[in-house]
Amino acid sequence: MSWGSIYQRSINNEERPMSDFLGPYGQATVILMKAHFESELPKLKDLKKILQIPDGRYYKSGGRNYSSLHSLERLLNNLSEIRGEEYDWKRYSSSDYLITVAQVHSNLFMTLKHSAQIVDGFNLTDACMVELEQLMNSYRSICSMKRDVENIWETLEANSEKAINFQISDTTILEPDIAKLKRILQGYGDAEYLKATSELQAWYETYRWKVGTPKSNSSSDEPQDEAESV
Secondary structure: OOHHHHOOOOOOOOOOOHHHHOOOOOEEEEEEEOOOOHHHOOOHHHHHHHHOOOOEEEEEOOOOOHHHHHHHHHHHHHHHHHOOOOOOHHHHOOOEEEEEOOOOOEOHHHHHHHOOOEEEEEEEEHHHHHHHHHHHHHHHHHHHHHHHHHOHHHHHHHHHHHHHHOOOOOHHHHOOOHHHHHHHOOOOOHHHHHHHHHHHHHHHHHHEOOEOOOOOOOOOOOOOOOOEOO
16 A cells, blocks of 8 residues: 555644554654745655655645644754754745655755755654643743743842832832842753753654665665664
8 A cells, every 4th residue: 555545635734643644654754845836846756866765745734733733843942942043933834845764864965956845854653742742831831931931030029119109018028038049049951951952852753864875765664774864
């Protein structure tokens, strides 16, 4: 059965089970693409030759598996945020994605010829997608906790002004020892933030698309040649 016959376009945007996203075997290579028009996407027949894949199929990123695609795009944005880059959601948003057999590597020809259309790619399994969601939840949680503390000083100052207006006499509200509190809370959440960011980066390095020359794309269980970073 060909990959195209397994995956058929949906007429609605209803999210399917995660196993449907990666196919009946729960593993696949997914390449995020960006194009204004479908004609700008690499031709499938060319990709079969370049990547040495038996089959593959394009889907719209906003279609039935939007949630899974959005998780990958959010990962890329989170990693950009961790690197301290200016937020730009368009940079990692995809219009389409190619899905094909598991453990397909990129190559230099693919990178050079189609880099303008490629956002990023991943070799995925159902299990690693579950892990990704857990890691991103942890990252969002610790970021939220740290922001709460970073904003507490403005809250204390605002409360002090309110206390004056309401003629409150409690000195802990009127004159909170902000300097002392800052010393106490110095480094708040830093260790957990480092853990969360390191785990996200490690996930990406494990499952991201890499340049390599696999011996066979027929099974992810077969040994693959060592891959290099793009």
